[in-house]
Every structure is written in C-alpha cells, then in structure tokens.
Amino acid sequence: MKLIIAEKPSVSRNIADALKIKNRQDGFFEGNGYIVTWAFGHLLQLYDAKDYEEKMASWKMENFPFIPQKFQYKVKSNPKNREKPDLGAKKQLNIIHQLMNRNDVDAIISACDFDREGQLIGDSIIYKARPTKPVYRLLLNEWTPQEVLNGLDNLKLNTELRPLQDAGISRQWADWVIGINLTSVATLKYQKGKGKALNIGRVLLPTLKVIYDRDQEIANFKPEDYFKLQATFKTAENETYEATYFEEKEEKFKSKEQLEEIRSQINEKPGVIHNKTVQKKKEFPPFLFNLSNLQGHITSKHNGWTADKVLKVAQSLYENKFITYPRTSSIALEESLVGKTAKVLETHSEDLPYRDEIKFIRSKRVFNNAKVESHSAIIPTYLKPKKLTSDEQVVYQAIKNRFIMQFMPVAEHEETIIETKIKDTSIKGLFIVKGKVQLIEGWKKVEKIQSKDTILPLVHVNDEVDMLKSEITSHVTKPPKQHTEKTLLRMMETAGRNIKQDEEDIEAILSGFSIGTPATRAETIKKLKDVGYISSQGKNLVCTELGKKLVETFPIKNLFSLEFTGRLEKSLFDIEKGKHNKNEFLQMIYSFTTKAVEEIKTDSAGTIHEVTRGRKLNDFMGKCPVCGHAVIEGKKGFGCSNWKNGCKFVIWKNDKFLATMKKKPTKTMVKTLLKNGVVTVKGLTSKQGNKFDAQMRYEKNTENDYFSWKMEFTK
Incomplete structure (x- = not known):
C-alpha cells in the first residue's frame, strides 16, 4: 500500500x-x-518568537x-485566535501521521505542488513524524488522469x-527573521500609539519603492x-x-521660431518625392503566458481585476484539471511536450471557425528548453470544461486564445514610408509620413x-506634389504614467531591468534575479494595500502618505533596493539548483538583520506613523x-447624516473627477463649499501636466438625484 499526500483536498480528489x-x-x-x-496548504507554521522564550x-x-x-x-494557528491551534489542521495532521505509521503502508509519496513552497509543505508534514519508510516525490505540471498515472510510473526519491x-x-x-525583528523594532522606534505594526518585509519594501519612485518622477x-511642423500635399491624381x-531624425522642436522660419521658406512651394520604401513586416503572436504576463494581461484588460x-x-x-501549473516564470514549453501539445491543440481546434488555418508546428518560439524554468508556460489541458464561472471564463479564454495563436499564420502588414523634399529651398529636412496596410490577419x-x-496614395520617386497648406502645432511633454499592477509585476519580474515584453533573451527572468516569485508577487501587491502603504486609483497604484514617510525615513536602504533584493532572490534560486549553500545564505541574513536592528536603534529619525485610535x-x-x-465626515466621504432617510448628498474622498486633476477633497474645501456654495481650489493639474486654479461648484444633476462638479475660471 502506498500513501499519497496531496497539498489540497481538490487535488487528492483528482488523484x-x-x-x-x-x-x-x-x-x-x-x-x-x-x-x-x-493537507490544507500549510498544516504547520514556524514557532512565534514567544514560543521560544517567554520574554518575547x-x-x-x-x-x-x-x-x-x-x-x-507547530500546528498552524487558528486565524480567529492565534493563541490556539487550528483544530481542523491538527486533526488532519494526526490523520496523515497515523496513515504513515500503518503497517500496510510501505511507501510515502509527496504530491504537493512542484515548487519551493509545495516542497516545504510536504516535507514539513512528512518529516515531523520522522518516517522510517521510503519517501518519494510525484512531480506533475497538471492534474489530468493521464498525467497522474504517468507521474506515478516515474516517481523520484524525495532526497533528490x-x-x-x-x-x-x-x-x-529568512523572511521570519527579517520580518519579526525589523517589524518589531521599526514599530517600537517609529510608531506612536497602539495599532497595526509597521510591516517590514524583504519583498514588500523594494516593491513599495518602485511605486514611490514613479510617484516622485511624476x-x-x-x-x-515643443512644436511640430506639418504639411498637406496633393498628388497629380488629386489625392x-x-x-x-x-530634421536629423527629429520631429519635435523646442524653438517655435525655428519652425516659423522654415515655414516661411516652404510656404505653398511644390515638393518632390525624395524617397519611398515599401516593406512587408511580420508580426508574431505574443509568447505563451507565464503567471506575471497573464496577471498583467487580465488586470489591464478587465476592470476590477487584481493580480491576486x-x-x-x-x-x-x-x-480542476483545465490548465497546467500557473505559478510559472516560463514563456515556452519543454521540447518533450511536442506530441502531447499537438493533441491538446487538436482538441481545442475542433469547433473554431478558423480551424482550417490552425496548423501544428514545432517552433522554437513555443518549444524551447532554454526558455523553461522548472515549469513550462501556462496552456490548457486536453480536458475541455463544460461549465465555468464568469471569472474562470475570463482567465481560461485568455490562456486558450494565447495557446491557439501560436499555431495560426503569422500576421503580415505592408509598411510604406514616403519622404517629401520641398523644391527651391535650402532647408535640410524632409516631410515624412508612414502608412500601414494589413495583408494577413493571421x-x-x-x-x-x-x-x-493608414493608406497612402500611390506615388513614385521624383513625382512632383503640391503643398496645400502647412501649420505649426503646439504640444507639451507628458509625465510618466503611474504604475498599474501590470507594469509593477513586470518591474518585479525583471528586478527593474529594462527588458521588453516579448524579448527573446529572457535570461534575467529565468536566472532567478527578480523581486519575489511568480507565486508571491500578487500577494505582495495585495499586502501593500492591506497595510496601508499604497492605494488604488482606478487601475493606477500610488503611495499613501504612510508609504511615502516609510521610504523617506526608514534607514535600512538596502531593503528598498531592487538590486539587493534581486540578489537575495537569486541566491534562493541558486540554492534550489544546488549552486549555493543554505547555511551560508542564512548566516548572511542573520548578520544583515543584526546590523539592521542596531542601526534602527541608534537612528535619530522621528515618528513615521502616529496611530490615533478611535478618531x-x-x-x-x-x-x-x-x-x-x-x-x-465618514471613512469614505463627506455625506449627509440623513442618509438613512434617503438623502443622497455625498462628496467621496476618492472622487474620480477630482482625481483626474490630482486632487482630493479636504475638510476645509468641503466646509467652504457648504458655506458659500463655491470654493476656490488651487494647484489642479491639467492633462498636459500644467498647474491651474479654478472655482468649483457641486451641483445637483437635473436628470437624477446625484451631484456633479462644475468649474469656473477667474481672470
């Protein structure tokens, strides 16, 4: 009899x-x-500090x-009362250990997820009971019946x-030592009043710093x-x-006078087609999804979705056996999966209107061991779901579509560039326009x-054209955009290195130099929101005042460094590959933590956070x-106290209209508005990034019971 231990009940049912x-x-x-x-994920957790020593x-x-x-x-704590063990976890742990000790059980198989965390879950449960029987490992990328049976025929010794x-x-x-020590000491040092601790974490702080840096840039x-000079030309065929x-590959000019001088020279003079190039260009589909790319794709495309x-x-x-293992950093499939993938493609192509265009090919874009780290990219399995929830449908369809795209024809378009030179002038530059026509949709x-x-008229080199008009247009440089979950995940995945989304060379991602892992990045973003360091404004992520103060005050600057945290993650990756020593890594963490604690103790900075309980x-x-x-004033807005009787007057603290101008309503602003019916708001920001002042009114809509802002400008 063989005992198989799965990570969750649903997986045990699949087995x-x-x-x-x-x-x-x-x-x-x-x-x-x-x-x-x-198990139910982790059945065991590390001791709390006070479990080791009473004084803690x-x-x-x-x-x-x-x-x-x-x-x-110890048995994991009850989430409602951390002083007591979780009774469900305790019961299940006892059941597992009793089964391990049964006389008819001659082998133990860990079937937890094939990753760092899954290995830890299985090993902590199994070795807590000090087994004398051989322990094996079931390593799977999906839970379909065929894969389970294949995996049981190819078990590995757990010692491997x-x-x-x-x-x-x-x-x-490492996370326990850094978290317990620095969270405790930072809270004691920099927080006044009792409340939530100042959460300090190895992955939390560099992620916060990424958002802070972008906020500061903005x-x-x-x-x-800057200015541009544009002209309209007419061909001999009246197109x-x-x-x-x-001029010298630059279209943006800081000097309007320079363009006015050029315009005066060229005004309504004829031109000649100086050069024309026509190129056919191929557009390959985006790579298969890894977890970060899937999260970025869904959160940017669908409102209300988070990476978590x-x-x-x-x-x-x-x-539920419908997709392969999702917590992967790979964007390709192992080359050994060619035959299996062909069958999966055949299954999912059956009822598609463009099935005749789908053709299975073994390409390096899809099958490439060099682009696979532990787990292949996410694809559907051969099992087709009969019913999915609306949320599951969104994610499943995205994965299925991305998979099908790999085996459709490559899209092609034709790009035309026309360069027009103005006759009888000494100007150095050319008027350039690009056109594009899709040839193959693929x-x-x-x-x-x-x-x-963008279709351009048919012209040839040396054709003469007439200038109908020219104009100088004014523009303003725009600030960088605030981070979204998509852009933040990309920064975490590459530890801030500038790697293009579809770049072939993804060595930095697959070498483990990153912030967190695919499995933990979403949790990190969620935690930053939960502890109050960042907030969401629509799809944008911004630092709160607390997050900003923490970055500017907390003295352990290495913890904010993408480079430092990336190196720590790289060390963990190398331990996983047998290239780095666990004890050396932990000693470095202990030394770092000890020095950091002493630095915080002697720091002269003041309060970061003052808790005003019961405000x-x-x-x-x-x-x-x-x-x-x-x-x-309420938690989320300034509203009428008569709301229970149906009064709908409220000014929300995260008012979307004000947010477009980078403003939030303040107490003073609301009081003035209610007293005078109008309030002057200073320092509003336009779409172009310019600051301006305006008088604001908050007036009831004629068509419903709600209110809208009205702006008036004073000279």
Missing part, C-alpha cells in the same frame, strides 16, 4: 479519480493499492535582535529534491513645450496626404484584434444643501 478510487474515509481515500490523503511575549527594544538557535514548527527543500526553508526562515516632472517635418484575483482563479482552473483573428490601416470621523462640515441636515 483518487485517476486511480479509480471510490472509497472515501474520514480524511482520506483508499483503494486499488493506494491511500490518498491531503512583549515587544521590548532590548529583546532584539532575536534569532532562534533552532527553528521549530533536497535543494528545493533547502530553498523553501531558506526563504521561510511630482517632479516639469512639462516642456492628398499629410506629413511631418523631420487572477492567481486565485488560475489556481482553481489548475486544481493570429489576430483569435481575439479579433483590429489593425488600423472621530463624524465631524460637522456644514448643512446639507438638499435637506438641511448636518454633513459629516
């Missing part, structure tokens, strides 16, 4: 189904020579740094996965004016085209991607313009 086991007991399935049981129950500066002589594990276990332990212990951006003036939500939905699809059919054609938000702002009741 039992593959082995045709129908007999379910309390906490396990049994039949056909196998027992299949399960209270936070005192002199107790830190604290690094245990030997790390120990020791480097993966070392990496998992190193990550867990705040410090100084818009500059027209517009072109832009270029994408991961949860993808995990559900994986556990893979773009899959998601009905529309290509915009009264229902301050009186003024009288409601609708019903005359008091307008008071």
Whole structure:
C-alpha cells in the first residue's frame, strides 16, 4: 500500500479519480493499492518568537535582535485566535501521521505542488513524524488522469529534491527573521500609539519603492513645450496626404521660431518625392503566458481585476484539471511536450471557425528548453470544461486564445514610408509620413484584434506634389504614467531591468534575479494595500502618505533596493539548483538583520506613523444643501447624516473627477463649499501636466438625484 499526500483536498480528489478510487474515509481515500490523503496548504507554521522564550511575549527594544538557535514548527494557528491551534489542521495532521505509521503502508509519496513552497509543505508534514519508510516525490505540471498515472510510473526519491527543500526553508526562515525583528523594532522606534505594526518585509519594501519612485518622477516632472511642423500635399491624381517635418531624425522642436522660419521658406512651394520604401513586416503572436504576463494581461484588460484575483482563479482552473501549473516564470514549453501539445491543440481546434488555418508546428518560439524554468508556460489541458464561472471564463479564454495563436499564420502588414523634399529651398529636412496596410490577419483573428490601416496614395520617386497648406502645432511633454499592477509585476519580474515584453533573451527572468516569485508577487501587491502603504486609483497604484514617510525615513536602504533584493532572490534560486549553500545564505541574513536592528536603534529619525485610535470621523462640515441636515465626515466621504432617510448628498474622498486633476477633497474645501456654495481650489493639474486654479461648484444633476462638479475660471 502506498500513501499519497496531496497539498489540497481538490487535488487528492483528482488523484483518487485517476486511480479509480471510490472509497472515501474520514480524511482520506483508499483503494486499488493506494491511500490518498491531503493537507490544507500549510498544516504547520514556524514557532512565534514567544514560543521560544517567554520574554518575547512583549515587544521590548532590548529583546532584539532575536534569532532562534533552532527553528521549530507547530500546528498552524487558528486565524480567529492565534493563541490556539487550528483544530481542523491538527486533526488532519494526526490523520496523515497515523496513515504513515500503518503497517500496510510501505511507501510515502509527496504530491504537493512542484515548487519551493509545495516542497516545504510536504516535507514539513512528512518529516515531523520522522518516517522510517521510503519517501518519494510525484512531480506533475497538471492534474489530468493521464498525467497522474504517468507521474506515478516515474516517481523520484524525495532526497533528490533536497535543494528545493533547502530553498523553501531558506526563504521561510529568512523572511521570519527579517520580518519579526525589523517589524518589531521599526514599530517600537517609529510608531506612536497602539495599532497595526509597521510591516517590514524583504519583498514588500523594494516593491513599495518602485511605486514611490514613479510617484516622485511624476511630482517632479516639469512639462516642456515643443512644436511640430506639418504639411498637406496633393498628388497629380488629386489625392492628398499629410506629413511631418523631420530634421536629423527629429520631429519635435523646442524653438517655435525655428519652425516659423522654415515655414516661411516652404510656404505653398511644390515638393518632390525624395524617397519611398515599401516593406512587408511580420508580426508574431505574443509568447505563451507565464503567471506575471497573464496577471498583467487580465488586470489591464478587465476592470476590477487584481493580480491576486487572477492567481486565485488560475489556481482553481489548475486544481480542476483545465490548465497546467500557473505559478510559472516560463514563456515556452519543454521540447518533450511536442506530441502531447499537438493533441491538446487538436482538441481545442475542433469547433473554431478558423480551424482550417490552425496548423501544428514545432517552433522554437513555443518549444524551447532554454526558455523553461522548472515549469513550462501556462496552456490548457486536453480536458475541455463544460461549465465555468464568469471569472474562470475570463482567465481560461485568455490562456486558450494565447495557446491557439501560436499555431495560426503569422500576421503580415505592408509598411510604406514616403519622404517629401520641398523644391527651391535650402532647408535640410524632409516631410515624412508612414502608412500601414494589413495583408494577413493571421493570429489576430483569435481575439479579433483590429489593425488600423493608414493608406497612402500611390506615388513614385521624383513625382512632383503640391503643398496645400502647412501649420505649426503646439504640444507639451507628458509625465510618466503611474504604475498599474501590470507594469509593477513586470518591474518585479525583471528586478527593474529594462527588458521588453516579448524579448527573446529572457535570461534575467529565468536566472532567478527578480523581486519575489511568480507565486508571491500578487500577494505582495495585495499586502501593500492591506497595510496601508499604497492605494488604488482606478487601475493606477500610488503611495499613501504612510508609504511615502516609510521610504523617506526608514534607514535600512538596502531593503528598498531592487538590486539587493534581486540578489537575495537569486541566491534562493541558486540554492534550489544546488549552486549555493543554505547555511551560508542564512548566516548572511542573520548578520544583515543584526546590523539592521542596531542601526534602527541608534537612528535619530522621528515618528513615521502616529496611530490615533478611535478618531472621530463624524465631524460637522456644514448643512446639507438638499435637506438641511448636518454633513459629516465618514471613512469614505463627506455625506449627509440623513442618509438613512434617503438623502443622497455625498462628496467621496476618492472622487474620480477630482482625481483626474490630482486632487482630493479636504475638510476645509468641503466646509467652504457648504458655506458659500463655491470654493476656490488651487494647484489642479491639467492633462498636459500644467498647474491651474479654478472655482468649483457641486451641483445637483437635473436628470437624477446625484451631484456633479462644475468649474469656473477667474481672470
């Protein structure tokens, strides 16, 4: 009898189904020579500091740094009462250990996810019981019946996965030491009042710094004016085209006078076609999804989605056998999967209207071992879902479409560049225009991607053309855009290195030099929001005042460094590959933490966060313009206290109209508005990045009961 331990109940059900086991007991399935049981993710957790030493129950500066002589594990805590163990976890752990000790069990198989965390979950449960029986590892990329049976025929000894276990332990212990010590000491040093701790983490802080840096770039951006010279030309066949003036490959000019001088020389003079180039260009489909690219694609395309939500939905699809392992950094498939992939493609092509255009080919863009790190890219399995939730449909369709695209014809377009020289002038530049015509739609059919054609008239070199008009247009440089979850995930994936989305050379990603892992990045972004360091404004991510103060005050600058954190992640990656020593890594972490604690203790900086518990938000702002009741401040806005009786007057703190001009309503602003009916708001920001002032009114709409802002400008 062989005992299989899965990471979750849903996975154990998949294994039992593959082995045709129908007999379910309390906490396990049994039949056909196998027992299949399960964990609920982590059943064990590291001791809390107070479990090692009683004095650590209270936070005192002199107790830190604290690094245990030997790390120990206990049953995970009840989420509602951390002082007590989770009874469900305790019961299941006992069931697993009893099954391991059964006389008829002669081998133990860990079937937890094939990654750092999965290895840690399985090993912590199994070796807690000090087994004397051989332990094996089931390594799968999907949970379809065929793959489960193949995997059970190709088990590995668990000892062969020791480097993966070392990496998992190193990550867990390092994060515990840094988190417990620096969170405690930072909270004691920089926070006044009792409340949520100042959360300090190895992956949390560099991610926060990325958002802070972008906010600072935007705040410090100084818009500059620039100008372009554009002209409209007419051919002998009376067809027209517009072109832009270029001089030494530059179309933007800081000096309007320079362009006015050029314009005076060329005005309404004829031109001649100086050069014409026509090129056919191929457009390859985007690579297969890894987790970060999938999260970026979905969050940018669909409102209300976060990276964390994408991961949860993808995990559900994986556990239900519909997609391959989602927590991957790879954008290609292993070359050994060629035959299997062809069958998957055939299954998913059956009912597509363009199935005749789908052709399986073994290309290096799709099958390339050099682009695979542990797990291949995410693709559908051969099992077609009969029913999906609306959220599952969004993620599944994106994965399926991206997969199908790889085997559709390459899209092609024709690009035409026409260069026009003005006759009888001494100007150095040329008027240039580009045209584009889609020739082959190819893979773009899959998601009905529309290509915009720019069709130019037929001309030849040395043809003469007439200038109909010319004009100088004014423009303003724009600040960089705020980070979204898509751009932030990309920064984390590449540790800030400028690597293009579809770049062939992805060595930096696959060498482990990154911020976090595909499995943890979404959790990091969510945690930054939960602890109050960043907030969302639509799809944009911005630093809160607390996050900004933390970056500017907290003295351990290495923890904000992409380079430093990227090197730590690279070390964990190398431990996983057997190229770096676990103990050396941990000693470096302990030394770093000890020095950091001492640096914080002697730091002279003041308070970062002052907790004002029980702060009264229902301050009186003024009288409601609708019903005359008091307008008071609430958590999310300034609203009428008569709302229970149907009054809908409210000014939201995250008001979207004001947010477009980088403003939030303040108490003073609301009080003035309610008193006078109008308020002068200073320092609004236009779309071009210019600052301006305006008088604002908040008036009831004629067609409904809601209010809208009206702006007035004073000379």
